[in-house]
Amino acid sequence: MNVKGGGQELSLRERLRVLGEDVRYVPSSFEIIGSRGKAVAILEFPEEAPEHVKMKVAEAVMKVNKNVKTVLAKSSERKGAFRLREYELLAGEENTEVIHVEHGVRLKLDPRKVYFSSREATERVRVASQVKPGEFVMVMFAGVGPYALMIAKKQPLVEKVVAIELNPDAYNYMVENILLNKVEGKVLPVLGDVKAVARNWYSMCDRVVMPLPKGAHMFLNEAFNCIRPEGGIIHFYHWASEYDLYSEAYLLLEREAYLKNRSVKIVDARIVSEYAPRIYKICVDVFIKSSHF
Ligand SMILES: C[S@@+](CC[C@H](N)C(=O)[O-])C[C@H]1O[C@@H](n2cnc3c(N)ncnc32)[C@H](O)[C@@H]1O
Incomplete structure (x- = not known):
């Protein structure tokens, strides 16, 4: 839950002011992952924030949000193939496994072991809402399954969702x-590298989702090959500078289409979220046209 601008932010800051703390270091927003019963709060502090202030903020977060049982502070950028970051445990329980509920989809996860961002729920709903009955879908870079499960929930008549992680x-x-959401048979979980396993579904997919902004472009060959000869949609995620949001993504998609002797039609392009100052995560939805001439 992003509490930026909400009442909770005010009460947190006010509580700290009353305690005589310097509210300069209090994050203006933070993320809560979990449920009413148990949640983890993830905060980002400026590097110079004193340790005792971080602890006081953590205590205040737990007092204001009774469901928060652990407060973590980000202590690194996301790294490596698994896109994980390091955290400092500021307060609460060591066990950070939670069940997060997103538009009725239940997601069990430990934010210290897997990538997950609750802030991307709206984007998942946007993609899932486009899936039509009978579609065969692939979600590359599937994580704990939020896209695949949202698709299966929003479109129960989907033929299959292959989810590779x-x-x-x-x-x-x-x-x-998959079991928690009772979609066994609809969502097929696959453990492996997209580079190695996607070939099992070449020419079979109506839609491919590529939610890995750092590097999805290196898997465009596999994504194009998965699209059926009749055509289909790719949701392509990428990082881009605010000075030119979409040119690079368009170029990468058009280049791949050229290599595959196919043509593409851009259906939509949008900013998903801000990744860093002036750097955005974007999504381009592209229709890969039929390869029959
Ligand atoms: C940015 S996260 C997105 C996870 C998920 N789709 C979500 O929205 O929460 C990217 C995921 O891709 C996985 N990943 C990275 N490289 C991969 C590869 N070559 N094949 C399959 N999964 C990969 C990472 O482990 C990570 O879980």
Whole structure:
């Protein structure tokens, strides 16, 4: 939950002011992952924030949000293939496994072991809402399954959602989440590298989702090959500078189409979120036209 601008932010800051703390270091927003019963709050502090202030903020977060049982502070950027970051445990329980509920989809996960961002729920709903009955969908870089499960929930008549993930912890949670949401048979979890396993579904997909802004472009060959000869949609995620949001993504897609002797039609292009100052995560939805001439 992003509480930026909400009443909770005010009460947190006010509580700290009353305690005589310097509210300069209090984050203006933070993320809560979990449920009413148990949640984890993830905060980002400026590097110079004193340790005692971070602890006071953590205590205040737990007092204001009774469901928060652990407060974590980000202590690194996201790194490596699994896109994980390091956290400092500021307050509460060591066990950070939670069940997060997103538009009725239940997602069991530990934010310290897997990538997950609750702030991307709206984007998942946007993509899932486009899926039509009978579609065969692939979600590359599937994580604990939020896209795949949202699709299966929003479109129960989907033929199949193949969900490929490299991180064994994320894959294991995805397997559990498929059972939790009762979509066994609809969502097929696959543990592996998209480069190695996507070939099993070449020419079979109506839609491919590529939610890995850092590097999805290196898997365009596999994504194009998965699209059926009759045509289909790719949701392509990329990072871009605010000075030129879409040119690079268009170029990458058009280049791949050229290599495959296919043509593309841009259906939509949008900013999904701000990744860093002046750097955005974008999504381009592209229709890969039929290869029959
Ligand atoms: C940015 S996260 C997105 C996870 C999920 N789709 C979500 O929205 O929460 C990217 C995921 O891709 C996985 N990944 C990275 N490289 C991969 C690869 N070559 N094949 C399969 N999964 C990969 C990472 O482990 C990570 O879980």
